[in-house]
Amino acid sequence: MALSVAGTFIPQQEVSLDFTQGLSPGLAYFLQTMQIFDLFHSVWFFLLMLLLFLNLVVCSINRWPLSWKKFRSDPIAAADDEGLFRELPENRVLWTSREMEEVSKKMEMLLRRKFRRVVKAASGSDRVILSGERGRYSRFAVYVVHLSVLILILGALIGAFWGWEGYVNIGEGEKADNVDLQGGRGTMPLPFAIRCDRFVVEFYDNGAPKTYRSDLTILRDDEAIYQGPLLVNHPISLEGLRIYQASYGLSPDIRASLTLSRGGEPPQKFSLGEGENFELPGGEGIVQLVSLEENLMQMGPAAKLLMRSGGKAKPFWVFQHIDRIREMNPGITEQVPMLNPARFHPYVFSLNGLEERYYTGLQVRRDPGAPLAGVAAVLMILGLAGTFFTSHRRVWIMVQRGGEKTKVGFASRSNKHPAVLQREVRRLMEQLRADMETEST
Amino acid sequence: MINTIILSGVTFVYFGAFVCYLFQMIFRKDLWGRGAFYITLAGLAAHSLGLLLRWRESYALSIGHVPLANFYESLIFFAWSVVLLFVMVEGRSKYRSLGVFVLPVPFLLMAFASLAPNVDSRIQPLVPALQSNWLTSHVLTCFMGYAAFTVAFAAGVMYFLRRYPRLRFLPADEILDELIYRHAALGFIFLTIGIVTGSVWAHYAWGSYWSWDPKETWSLITWLIYAVMLHARYVRGWRGNRMAVMAVIGFAAVLFTYLGVNYLPGLHTYLQS
Numbered sequence: 001m002a003l004s005v006a007g008t009f010i011p012q013q014e015v016s017l018d019f020t021q022g023l024s025p026g027l028a029y030f031l032q033t034m035q036i037f038d039l040f041h042s043v044w045f046f047l048l049m050l051l052l053f054l055n056l057v058v059c060s061i062n063r064w065p066l067s068w069k070k071f072r073s074d075p076i077a078a079a080d081d082e083g084l085f086r087e088l089p090e091n092r093v094l095w096t097s098r099e100m101e102e103v104s105k106k107m108e109m110l111l112r113r114k115f116r117r118v119v120k121a122a123s124g125s126d127r128v129i130l131s132g133e134r135g136r137y138s139r140f141a142v143y144v145v146h147l148s149v150l151i152l153i154l155g156a157l158i159g160a161f162w163g164w165e166g167y168v169n170i171g172e173g174e175k176a177d178n179v180d181l182q183g184g185r186g187t188m189p190l191p192f193a194i195r196c197d198r199f200v201v202e203f204y205d206n207g208a209p210k211t212y213r214s215d216l217t218i219l220r221d222d223e224a225i226y227q228g229p230l231l232v233n234h235p236i237s238l239e240g241l242r243i244y245q246a247s248y249g250l251s252p253d254i255r256a257s258l259t260l261s262r263g264g265e266p267p268q269k270f271s272l273g274e275g276e277n278f279e280l281p282g283g284e285g286i287v288q289l290v291s292l293e294e295n296l297m298q299m300g301p302a303a304k305l306l307m308r309s310g311g312k313a314k315p316f317w318v319f320q321h322i323d324r325i326r327e328m329n330p331g332i333t334e335q336v337p338m339l340n341p342a343r344f345h346p347y348v349f350s351l352n353g354l355e356e357r358y359y360t361g362l363q364v365r366r367d368p369g370a371p372l373a374g375v376a377a378v379l380m381i382l383g384l385a386g387t388f389f390t391s392h393r394r395v396w397i398m399v400q401r402g403g404e405k406t407k408v409g410f411a412s413r414s415n416k417h418p419a420v421l422q423r424e425v426r427r428l429m430e431q432l433r434a435d436m437e438t439e440s441t
Numbered sequence: 442m443i444n445t446i447i448l449s450g451v452t453f454v455y456f457g458a459f460v461c462y463l464f465q466m467i468f469r470k471d472l473w474g475r476g477a478f479y480i481t482l483a484g485l486a487a488h489s490l491g492l493l494l495r496w497r498e499s500y501a502l503s504i505g506h507v508p509l510a511n512f513y514e515s516l517i518f519f520a521w522s523v524v525l526l527f528v529m530v531e532g533r534s535k536y537r538s539l540g541v542f543v544l545p546v547p548f549l550l551m552a553f554a555s556l557a558p559n560v561d562s563r564i565q566p567l568v569p570a571l572q573s574n575w576l577t578s579h580v581l582t583c584f585m586g587y588a589a590f591t592v593a594f595a596a597g598v599m600y601f602l603r604r605y606p607r608l609r610f611l612p613a614d615e616i617l618d619e620l621i622y623r624h625a626a627l628g629f630i631f632l633t634i635g636i637v638t639g640s641v642w643a644h645y646a647w648g649s650y651w652s653w654d655p656k657e658t659w660s661l662i663t664w665l666i667y668a669v670m671l672h673a674r675y676v677r678g679w680r681g682n683r684m685a686v687m688a689v690i691g692f693a694a695v696l697f698t699y700l701g702v703n704y705l706p707g708l709h710t711y712l713q714s
Contacts, residue, residue: 142675156651165648204504204566212569232569233646244648245569363648373650377637384633388626419619 046160053153060146067139070392070415075131076121079396084411085129092410094429096436100406103436104128104399107408110431114424115395126401134393139415141386148379155372163367164188170196171251171359175219179364190364191239193219199248199358212245214360230362240366247361254292256303257352258318271355272303280347285309292354299325301354307344316343320351391416395425408432444495445562447487448517449555454484455524455548462540469610474537481531481540485524492521495564504566509580512703513562516554518580519699520547522588526624530592536612536620542595575642583635583660589628590667590688590695596620597688600681614681621684622674625691629667636660655705659698666691 079085096103104120107130111118115132122128166179166188175195178187195217202211211231218226218238230236236243253273261267262281270278277288288306296302300321307314316338319325326333333340342348391414398409410429414421461477464470495508508514527543530536554560567576600617602608611617639657640650651657670687673679679687 206566208566209568210566233573235645235648242648244646246648365648367649370644370650373640377640381630381634381637384630388630 046157049153049156053150056146056149060143064143067143071136071139075117075119075133075394075396076123076129078394079129079131079398079411082413084396085398085409088409088411092425092429094408094410094432095402095405096408096432097405098436100126100128100399100401103406103408103432104130106435107397107399107428107432110428111395111397114428115393128399130397130399132395132397135390136392138386138390138392141383141390144379144383145387146383148376148383151372151379152376155369155376157369158372159367159369163365163369165366166364167246167361168194168364169247169249169359169361170194172196172199172357174359179362188364190241191220192225194243194362195219196360199360201248201358212248214245214248214362216243230360240368242365242367244363244365245360246363249359249361251357251359253357254294255355255357256289256292257355258303259350259352261348261350262346269352284344290315294354301351303351305349309344314343316340318349318351320353322350391421393421393424395421395428397428442495442498442562442564444491444498445555447491447494448551451484451488451491452548452551452555454480454487455520455544455551458484458540459544459548462537462544465537466541466610471537474535474540477537477540478528478531481524481528481544485521485528488517488521488524492517499564502564504564506567506571507577507580508564509576510567510571511561511565513554513560515580515584515699516550516560519584519587520550520554522584523547523550523591526585526588526592530620536616538599538611539592539595539620542598543592546591546595570646573642573646575638575645579635579638579642582631582638586628586631586635587695587699589624589631590692593621593624593628593688594692596624597685597692600685618681618684621688622671625667625670625684625688629664629671632660632664632667636664655702656698659694659702663691663694663698666694 108118108120111130111132115134117131117133117136119131119133120128165182167182168176168179170176173196175193176190177193178189180186181188196214197217198215200211200213200215201209204210214230216226216228216230216236217224218236226236226238228236230243230245232245235245255271255273258270258272259267260270260281268281272278272289274289274291277286279286286308288308290304290306293302293304296317296319299319302317302319304315304317307316318341319339322333322341325339333342337343341350393414394412396411398407398411400407400409410425412418412421412425458477458480461473461480465473465477492508495514496505499505499508509518523543524547527539527547531539554562596617599611600614600621603611603614603617612620636657639660643652643657644650666687670679670684670691673687674684
């Protein structure tokens with residue numbers, strides 16, 4: 001426990017990098033080798049878990065015989081063993097003038113109403129012992145809880161040894177088939193490729209994020225095996241792996257969306273990154289994107305293109321807001337050919353805009369121990385409910401002929417909440433009192 | 442917003458009920474106790490109304506969600522859970538003096554929610570990580586657990602105070618011991634369910650059912666403290682004073698899990714807004 005406390009105060013993993021910079025290298029190295037910055041994955045944390053595991057096993061085994069004995073015990077024999085009726089307190093004894101047989105029959109009926117297991121045994125000709133028992137199985141509830149902790153530790157260990165957690169950033173339109181393992185432990189190939197078709201982020205009016213969504217296609221051998229959106233809280237589960245929406249960002253490379261029109265033909269669209277090129281449809285030359293400006297000379301987004309044709313290279317600029325520029329500077333495109341989008345007849349270039357592309361940050365995880373943890377959770381809750389809300393309750397009634405009268409004695413045992421059971425016994429006594437004229441000693 | 446006005450008004454109702462319980466303790470006239478109980482009930486009714494109105498208001502803002510999503514709402518709900526449990530215990534057992542020790546907790550929580558400048562009482566929309574059906578069950582069970590631990594803590598404090606001869610009129614040691622044990626056990630079950638629902642949620646939201654986030658770690662520490670306490674009772678037969686000490690230690694861990702952890706870096710940072 002002390003270890004976990006430390007784990008929350010000492011910066012862990014990535015965060016620790018900033019922290020160590022403030023320490024001397026020697027100390028930092030020492031702490032690093034002692035795995036101080038990754039306590040929860042350290043060797044001694046595993047050892048601690050193992051110790052807890054063994055402790056639970058040993059304690060449970062030690063206590064088991066007693067619970068088993070109490071579970072199996074013959075109630076009538078137990079009454080004698082424990083000497084229940086040897087020294088009965090006076091407030092647990094009633095006297096009645098009715099016959100022993102009648103009283104014992106009556107008490108058996110009352111007991112059957114309240115207790116599942118009712119046993120009746122004559123001991124000698126003058127004495128009948130009745131026993132009512134309920135909740136025998138609650139003796140085992142605590143072992144269910146212990147078992148659940150064992151299963152949980154087992155699940156955690158399986159997850160730690162055979163599970164992994166990886167991250168990958170995929171730009172829109174791109175795909176990836178391996179992920180970087182957490183903590184710089186290399187890369188892990190995936191049994192499929194993930195393509196990000198689109199990433200969408202929506203905001204509320206107050207600026208808080210509303211939705212992060214990646215539209216993904218999962219491919220194997222270039223064939224789509226899954227297609228759909230990935231949202232926070234709704235991971236995609238595929239082939240033992242889970243894919244989570246973890247983060248997002250803007251790709252560092254901006255692309256230009258260009259339209260090329262020629263005479264009456266339908267315009268063609270191109271998407272170009274810096275340095276990329278395409279050939280003119282008529283084969284007159286090759287157009288290369290040299291650079292992109294988000295706001296060139298206060299005139300908005302612009303793309304610098306290079307036209308290579310017949311051994312010559314001519315640069316020119318294409319503006320997104322060319323109409324507004326023409327309006328404000330009449331005749332400028334004729335005076336400065338470098339700014340004329342129709343310079344290379346019959347082609348006319350236009351810039352539709354800069355494509356800012358998102359990348360989506362995905363987390364891919366494999367945890368073969370997770371189902372065990374789920375089982376453990378269910379068992380633990382059931383076991384705890386059994387431990388705290390049920391108890392093994394036993395009540396004994398002795399009916400004994402004593403001269404003219406019949407003596408009725410009551411005793412009870414409960415492994416938990418004895419006060420509650422004693423209330424029940426008092427109620428039994430009251431019922432007897434109400435039905436048959438009785439007197440206390 | 443009408444709900445925040447109602448809720449800040451409820452703060453004073455709880456204070457009034459606390460004062461009446463105090464008078465009951467001083468003057469030993471059950472009139473005060475009964476009055477205090479009904480004032481508490483009225484406060485709880487207004488408190489529930491405030492929560493419901495806030496819930497409805499969030500839908501009017503078309504960002505509808507249960508009012509369990511930020512620090513303000515969690516304070517309000519924590520207080521609500523404590524008062525609800527207290528009313529259930531007091532109504533059945535008539536241990537009036539319990540009110541003197543339990544009610545200050547919801548009163549302080551409500552006052553903090555209404556007055557602290559860094560607690561934003563506006564209804565905020567749910568960020569993507571919180572858009573889950575597990576939000577309600579997780580928060581509900583955790584705060585029910587916290588409420589039970591609060592009652593156990595109050596009974597523990599009463600147990601200590603009863604050592605003073607002048608305060609012998611407080612409920613008997615056995616009764617307080619029973620109160621401590623029962624509420625520690627109840628809180629333990631709720632905390633377990635709270636941790637489990639949180640883990641299931643984390644399994645869907647964070648990619649791992651357990652991430653050793655400070656809040657997770659501290660709720661585990663709290664869980665272990667109460668586990669030790671309950672084991673010690675069953676196996677070692679701890680009663681009375683030791684149980685009271687554990688109830689106080691456990692409650693300190695609860696408070697640190699709830700509040701202190703916000704100042705450590707981690708995933709549960711929704712509360713900082």
